[in-house]
Amino acid sequence: MNQNQKRILMVVIAMVFAMLIYPPFQIVHNNGLVFNMGYNWLIEPPQQWDVAATVNVSMLLIQWIGVLIVGGLAFSLARTETQESKVSGSGVMMFLLLRLIRGFCGFVYVMQFFGLYPVLTWLQQPDAVTGGMWAQALIKVLTLVLFGWLFFWLRSVINSLHTKKHGVPHPALAEKKWAL
Numbered sequence: 001m002n003q004n005q006k007r008i009l010m011v012v013i014a015m016v017f018a019m020l021i022y023p024p025f026q027i028v029h030n031n032g033l034v035f036n037m038g039y040n041w042l043i044e045p046p047q048q049w050d051v052a053a054t055v056n057v058s059m060l061l062i063q064w065i066g067v068l069i070v071g072g073l074a075f076s077l078a079r080t081e082t083q084e085s086k087v088s089g090s091g092v093m094m095f096l097l098l099r100l101i102r103g104f105c106g107f108v109y110v111m112q113f114f115g116l117y118p119v120l121t122w123l124q125q126p127d128a129v130t131g132g133m134w135a136q137a138l139i140k141v142l143t144l145v146l147f148g149w150l151f152f153w154l155r156s157v158i159n160s161l162h163t164k165k166h167g168v169p170h171p172a173l174a175e176k177k178w179a180l
Contacts, residue, residue: 069100112143
């Protein structure tokens with residue numbers, strides 16, 4: 001591990017810790033409405049309507065995953081030539097990192113389908129649908145399209161890189177569209 005990689009590692013650890021002590025909060029009402037309450041110190045959650053907010057764990061995990069992906073890419077790019085020669089000639093780490101990013105994109109893609117499930121309940125009470133609800137549904141659909149495209153595009157990128165380096169497509173992805 002060189003000096004730049006140590007710095008990157010320290011920054012990633014500091015960011016994850018900072019996100020832990022200053023997380024996003026939300027309030028979930030009995031009728032299922034969720035109000036994002038912004039960020040605050042972990043020991044001082046915001047309050048509204050005499051209800052204390054709780055940590056929005058899903059948002060916090062997504063932020064951590066984003067930091068770890070970007071930090072991992074930076075860590076990998078900060079390698080020196082002597083470190084690169086220690087890695088096998090097949091570029092195992094590069095393919096592993098690309099497959100991990102593809103897995104994350106696939107996870108977000110599938111989760112958007114579950115996130116759109118409440119839209120089906122709108123058919124029962126169309127009068128209760130607000131503009132904010134439509135905006136959230138639109139954001140979920142756009143996220144679904146973007147991460148679905150990334151998931152399938154990364155498959156072709158990994159296969160073309162593997163073909164360029166080894167002459168054959170990646171064995172795990174050669175004939176399976178959904179494989180990681």
